[in-house]
Amino acid sequence: MATAQQRQRIAALDLLLELTVSMSEDMAESLAAIGLTPARAHLLWQLLHRGPQTQRVLADALRVSGRNVTGLVDGLVQTGFVTREPHPRDRRATLVTLTAHGRRTADDLATAQRELADQLFARLPAGQLDAVVEGLTTVAGRLRRLQVEAAPR
Amino acid sequence: MATAQQRQRIAALDLLLELTVSMSEDMAESLAAIGLTPARAHLLWQLLHRGPQTQRVLADALRVSGRNVTGLVDGLVQTGFVTREPHPRDRRATLVTLTAHGRRTADDLATAQRELADQLFARLPAGQLDAVVEGLTTVAGRLRRLQVEAAPR
């Protein structure tokens, strides 16, 4: 039999999963409206914060295969967000670089992120945001430990 | 300039997104280990909780196209989790039904969910789980309101 505490934990997990799904859908829709997908936006985000990067570095940063990055960059080039520039010292490599439009879009994403943070977390009862952050930090740590245990390599 | 509060809100959003990603990856891996994908597991979950369903009902419940359900059911049939049974009163429709293996698997998923809830949320400092649930509930509500505003249809 499930105790009240066990039921509360399951409710908490459900809530977290639901929120997860809602946020993903929300972001995917906003991105689609400006011609981006989540995966392509993730790549754009890297370029905004780290400047032009080789596809290899991007593949490692996004933790996907090199082949996948080729596809993502193909899409972003076709839609005008980035260009492939020659690497100045390694003729095998390309530097994926934001176009003016790509930079504007990435800046807009950063702004939208700040606005969403405000809309979700502003004006919470005193101390509640602290409590949530503390709680989620603990939970994230526990999840990380579970994953380490599950993959003992 | 960002105030300390604005920075804290962004940190909270980052934390939530990170947790989201970690949980998704964690679940996808666990599912892959038993021959399921997230989308197929979602369908299985419906069958566990609601019993045999037509594909139309499943499409509405999962909020995807009917075509997509055809594909998901095809995959689940091939891998032995479900069968297509004739609908007793509507010869156009099929009732997607769990096999014995599918039911065992779905039961295992429910158990795993309970265990994950325990591992993530058990033994938190007094009141912290309450605070997290309260905070996340508020945030989920705000997100829902944002989505309604964004899609005034």
Added chain:
DNA sequence: TATTGTTATACTCTATAACTATA
């Protein structure tokens, strides 16, 4: 006429493996 599910087609994300050009 309307609905259920399929076939046809297409796009995106993802992967591995073989290959080319360069280091």
Added chain:
DNA sequence: TATAGTTATAGAGTATAACAATA
């Protein structure tokens, strides 16, 4: 020999549109 990126191939999830069978 090793690395960067592409071509080839494949599977999964998603969509719309046209169609067959049935309601």
